[in-house]
Amino acid sequence: MIRFLSPGFAWALAVPAVILVLYLLRRRFLPQQVPSVFLWRKSIRDYAANRPFQRLMKNLLLPLQILAALALALALMHPAIPGGAAGQTILIFDVSGSMQTQTAGRTRLDTAKEEALKLVRTLPTGEEITILTAGKEPERLALSVDREEAEQTIASITCGKDGADTDKALSLADAIARNTDKDTGTNVVIYSDDLRRSRISFRSEAFALTIVNCGAGEENRSVYSLEAENGQAFARIANFGEACRVSLTCEADGVLCDARETEIPAGETAGVSFSIPETAKVVRVSLREKDALAADNAAETPVKRAANRKAAVTSDSLFLESALKVRPELTVMRTEESALSSTEADLYILGISPMIITRKLPEEGYDPEAKTFGPFSWEEETTAVTGSPAVGLMDTPLTKGLTMKNVFFRCIRPTTGGKTAVSLDGKPVIAYTEGTVMLGFDLHDSNLPLKYDFPVLIQNILDWLLPEETAGETDAVAPMALTESDVRTVAPNDEPEELMERNAQGRELTGILLAVFLFLLLAEMGVSRNVG
Known part of the structure; x- marks a missing residue:
């Protein structure tokens, strides 16, 4: 059974009827000079009733035009055979x-x-x-x-x-x-x-x-990360297009409180900070310029309320201590591995390669020579990295807002256990469990600490292991995933x-009907030329 994919064009079926009516109504006379019409009157009366139909019988153009109009009407309705x-x-x-x-x-x-x-x-x-x-x-x-x-x-x-x-x-x-x-x-x-x-x-x-x-x-810009605490909000803007200048507004609890403009190079990201009221509960940052994807032009976040915390660190790393300052309420204490059992802290940062960040020490204590920690284990020797292997980002709480663009490693210590957050050529370099995060490389063997991604990574780790309290229940909507904003x-x-x-x-018959229409159109043109 034939089905019509565009039945809304059924009105075109009336065109053949219109053509027929026009033929019936058209009057066509050939002027002739005669001595008298007296004897023709009776013949004209007898012929008048049948004359329209006799005209149709003798006119070849009419059926060609009706068939062509019918073929075009059916083609517009897109008939198909299932x-x-x-x-x-x-x-x-x-x-x-x-x-x-x-x-x-x-x-x-x-x-x-x-x-x-x-x-x-x-x-x-x-x-x-x-x-x-x-x-x-x-x-x-x-x-x-x-x-x-x-x-x-x-x-x-x-x-x-x-x-x-x-x-x-x-x-x-x-x-x-x-x-x-x-x-x-x-x-x-x-x-x-x-x-x-x-x-x-x-x-x-x-x-x-x-x-x-x-x-x-399409080109696109997005607000892909937003944090707010202690009277400040910090947003990250990604530019998936040519270099541009963007305008941003910041609202606290629905009231405009700040506005900024910033330049973003092509294909890069930029950070923008805003001042917010100390009593704010929810912050919203929006791009004013319209683009192809409106859904990622704004982000909301609840304002965090800091509580004093302590982090015990056994390694000596200026990169790490500087990054930990993203949480002002976190006090960093340096300690020796031998003194860990008597050190009370909310967070423990152990070793260098691998670096273990955990909320709780094992009951049997921490032994750096064991090459294991909870579900994690690692190799004794590091693995040199050659070439430019691909950095893989999993969709995890630790990778929120990360790009890992132009991040390189000189050597890594592959780990097993936990869930992979970041991999290098398929080998896990950052893995995590509910209470522990493992960095399978020495910070000094990578340029990651020199990139913006590093404080974002540390912030994500701290949010995962030491979540901050928010200013009550909110309906804030998280930003769109960064991978979804690249729509180029x-x-x-x-x-x-x-x-x-x-x-x-099913096969559509539209093409066949259009071919029939063109054939009839050419035939009509030929007949018209001969009649003329």
Whole structure:
């Protein structure tokens, strides 16, 4: 059965009727000079009733024009023939923050929905359609629904601010595909913006995968980090575009309290500080200039209330002690490893390579020669770093606001245990557990302490191990993930895998009808030339 993908153009079917009416109403006489019309009057009366239809029979232009108008009207309605046997189609929508990027007033998600609706309308009758979203966690919005319900579900999809875990969504799709009673196969289509097949680690033989990337690359600026305490707020601004000057406003509890301007080089970041009232509870920093992604132009944070803390440090590092000053309430005490058991502190910073930062010492005490600490262990010898290996950032509390751009290491001491936060060529160099953070390198063997990332890293570690109290309950919304703000590129659509055979999927007839229209138009022009 033929289906029309754009039924709103059905009004064009009235054009052939208009042409017919114009032919019936048109009067066409050839002037002739005769001696008398007396004998013609009776013949004219008999002929008058049948004359319009006789004119139509003799005019070849009329049927050509009607057929051409009909072909064009049907082409505008985008007719399509659905495929044969019904099976299962799973649609996965990337709902990460970058899908809110606008181009010419339309978001990437809007484009993804439009592409998905076109596909849904060509699916065979009886096709089971499942709709999933890929965000921080996958979500199933509809399971084995028909076309009408699928269209309604697609229209209701919205984006968040987090990234998209495509592998988790594909794992859920795999479970659904293996659970179906359809024997005609399953096709999975992912609608994203910068997804490449090479980035997908999950593989399955239960379905055929197609990737559809939507939108266009755009420049963008974002407020990606915000901290507030002790009458000060500090924001970090990222510039994913050409060098520019930006204006920022700072609000405390909804009231404007400060404004700043700053220059940001192309592809770099900049820090901006603001003065806030001592009694402020929630601070909001916003970019005044509009760009392609409005969702990352503002960030909110609760104001922290400091409590006096102590940190016991066994190593002698000016870099570390300087970075610890990001928490003014933290008092640094130098101590010897042999005196740790009698030292009371809220935080212990042990060793140099690796450096252990922990809230609590083991009951059996700290032994630097053991090469273990809790769940962590490390090698006795360091590993030299050659070349420029890739620095990998996991999505963790420790890496919030980090870029690790142009950070190098001379040597590292790979560790095992805990969760990896930062890796170097796949080897963990920063790992953590609930109460301990491990730095698998000597600070003097890296240029990290000279980068802005270092105080941000220390701040994140302290926030993780020694969280500060906030000024009561707030509804502050966290900034968008920095990776979602870089919307300068959109990946090309990968070549789809071979679809299941039953998807000799519906074929659109628009091209055929346009060809028929052009043929009839040329034929009409030829006939008109001959008649003339």
